[in-house]
Amino acid sequence: MKIFVAFLFVHLIAGILCSEATKPKNALHPEILVESYIDMLRALRLYHLNDFDEAVKQAVIDKCKKNGGPKAFDDAKESLLSLQNSIDSLINDTVNQVQLVGSESWNAQEQIPRLCDTYMTVLNQTKPALNSVRPCLDEAERAAANIMYNMRFVAGDFFCGNNGSNLISFYTARGFECIANLPRRRCSVQMPPPDNTVFTDGVRIAGAPWSYVSSHPSLNDCRSIRTLKICTVERLSGCEQPEPANLMNSVFDAAEKASGCENILNAEASSAA
Template sequence: MMFKAIIFAALAVAVLAEYELPSDKRAQMRELLREQCKKSGAEDKVDEVQNVFKNFVDCLKNLIDVHTVQKEIEEAKPNGALDEVFKKYCAKSPQLKTCLHNLFDGVAPCIGSESLEHLNSAKNSSDQLIDFVCYKDGDRIALFIAEGGPECFQSKASDIKTCADNFKNSFTSLEDAKKLTVAERCAKLDQLKSCVVSKLETCETPTPANMFESLVNFVAANTPCKKHT
């Protein structure tokens, strides 16, 4: 599938975040990783790929400490200085892109030959997402937080889950989903976007809904869905 590489990479990060997982979960996730590599004829690459994941986690930790960022955001809010916080972290976007590129390249042995062609697409998409968030030194994300974006998403979590469940249930099976044309797939994604936007529009400010819609449109503009939106 088109996003298999991204999904596998995300799973891998969870697998290797050992400091957050109990030992039984670590063993379970490692076994899933081993099975995935075995399916791709790369069982001998498990240790190598695990090291790639560990290096990725270390790379992120060296760039961003989540607790520090949260503290800086809370301190900056009353002073209207969120833009300064995100300007500092967006300056690290080239290094973050490198972290992600190394991750995607490193998981290649266990992705499977049918999905290797999508690795470059995954790299480009991650780069574009970072560029979107860090547009004008992070003005977008600063505005999103200042306008209560995280709180909006949290308050609408149940509604957004309903949108996602409806999207998932619109496919009778994975095989049927694969049979859809590009236009049909894009139409379903557009329905999901419209559903989520309609829920976010009930928040106190329009910024969260506008930001989410802009992000989805930005991503779609760099996919085959551009022709169908």
């Protein structure tokens, strides 16, 4: 599964879907939401250049200078570092705020809009950071960046728009507790086999949250997103209330449209008919 799937807002529940942890079914647990929310913020930090070996670092520097001039790499690095520092500060503030309020006094109608406002603020801050990387990219890579940002924004706006009303609905319908308590089950469909991806210059470029392939998204990417939607909704259909499954189905629909996958999958279905 490529990075198109990895950065969807379903990160908010992905960790719980894969977790063996259990919580009482008849109580709301804001700490589950907050922990997942912090993971979402961390996902927006993009890559650290220090996470890669020297050959990759040099490839990044060379490509930036080639496409964007002698200052392109330094400008991109400075912008990304500023974004990462801002996110780290917000994570610390969120932890302190939750500790100050306390789980017993935590009110979803008050706190979720605040969390959503912070998340969307950070998401908007990623745009200039991504723009700072654009001089280092070729045309196809810039197209991938645009699609990635659109998917992030549409999915984030779905849950956090209107003062976080959809996220509040998911939370108050005990969606997080339901996920933590649901038994694992086999999905009715299987993930398609991965593409044989060839990365630009033989490396994955650091400092940008996407992989470089010739088509963005590929048919296989779209099939993976559709499969993840089906499996997620099937899993959530075991919840006592319908809101968790309905909301996740809707956010996947929005992501498919934002990525162009809806048209790609419709065209495949038409040709097969």
